[in-house]
Amino acid sequence: MIEYIVRDNINERIIKHAAKLLHNGGIIALPTETSWIAACSSSSKEGIKKLRVLSGERDERHWTLLCSDISQFSALCVIDNRCFRVLNKYMPGPYVFILRTLHGTEKALGLRRSELGVRVSLHPVPRAVINALGTPLYTITAKRAMGTAADDELDAADGEQDDALPPIPESALFESGYELEEIQGIDMILDTGEELSRQFSTILDITKDEVRVLRRGAGEFPV
Secondary structure, three states, rough: EEEOOOOEEHHHHHHHHHHHHHHHHOOOOEOOOOEEEEEEEEHHHHHHHHHHHHHHOOOOOEEEEOOOOOHHHHOOOOOOHHHHHHHHHOOOOEEEEEEEEEHHHHHHHHHOOOOEEEEEEOOOHHHHHHHHHHHOOEEEEEEEOOHHHOOOHHHHHHHOOOOOOOOOOHHHEOOOOOHHHOOOOOEEEEOOOOOOOOOOOEEEOOOOOEEEEEEEOOOOOOO
16 A cells, blocks of 8 residues: 655654554555665564565564664664764664674564664655654565565675675666555555665674675765
8 A cells, every 4th residue: 555755744644654554563665765665663573574574584684673863773782982983974874784782682673693784764754654653663675576585685794795795686676666566565655756766775884893894885985
């Protein structure tokens, strides 16, 4: 189901409807400053189960935790002064940051590893949804070949690659919201009428002393 929404004049009724759907275990598609994403509530077991099926992954290790600001993940991850300076410089924006998790985070979020990919988007629609829901979103990039492990948002997060990931064909991504109607399992599409750039985010691993680029995307690094 498509709900049309104005980017710079967001309808609170629609946002509340989306938040309620997420709270009840639904999956929604959202625009970002890069490409379209599919998302569930990070606190919904049913939503996580559905997103796992949609992504083709057996767990959430390749997903991104999309937050409205740093405070939403500061209690989940190790953020020392060095990490904070990097985050403060590049957030919000088209970047995913790999951070070490604090003790207990894996259990709280259902993770199976001690690292987490986090992002704060510049786009007002996902931020409005997160604020209305009151909890971050688990997200994957919406792609035409949903259900294959090679298409994950954080394929590089296992830390085995030294360079950027091979480019994903532009044809694998979506430009307009109505195109996502072909994806089975998405309950709502929040469509601003924008034609998105069909780009991936840049993935930066900041778990070590040196910032490591795991994938080069829309976000420039260094700036």
